[in-house]
Amino acid sequence: MLGCKTYGLVVATFLLVATPVLAEQPAPVPPMASPMPTVNAPPTMSEMLEERLAALKVGLKITSKQESLWEDLSKTALANAKAIEDLSKPDPKNPTVSPTGMRGIPDELAAREKAAKVHFENIKKLKEAIDPLYKALSDEQKRTADQRLTMELSNAM
Secondary structure, three states, rough: OOOHHHHHHHHHHHHHHHHHHHHHOOOOOOOOOOOOOOOOOOOOOOHHHHHHHHHHHHHHHOOOHHHHHHHHHHHHHHHHHHHHHHHHOOOOOOOOOOOOOOHHHHHHHHHHHOOOOHHHHHHHHHHHHHHHHHHHHOOHHHHHHHHHHHHHHHOOO
């Protein structure tokens, strides 16, 4: 067991030895004026959808006659993706938080109701955009669309 004098001597010695070392540490680097962009930021829903739409367009072999119908579908799908992305943004008009620090049950249910309405409207809009394109597709294109999109739709629901 160390006595008080010995313990004090050990602490004093540590402080004498450590103080110059601590004093020689470089000054902290001030934060950069603008943060570096994140190199590996995950893609947004819209970005992923743009890639999938481009691949699907090639896979379906969309013709020049079908191009305007395809563009209508693409614009609708991207607008739907933005509507879904907007749902996840905080609402600055209603930052209601319960005493637990979480959104209260009424606000949670209201948010879910709003999300369900947006999803329902998105499905209606997508169907309205797909119907004319699907009718304009050849039988081969329809088979390809059915094979590729049926799985995606079932995964999305």
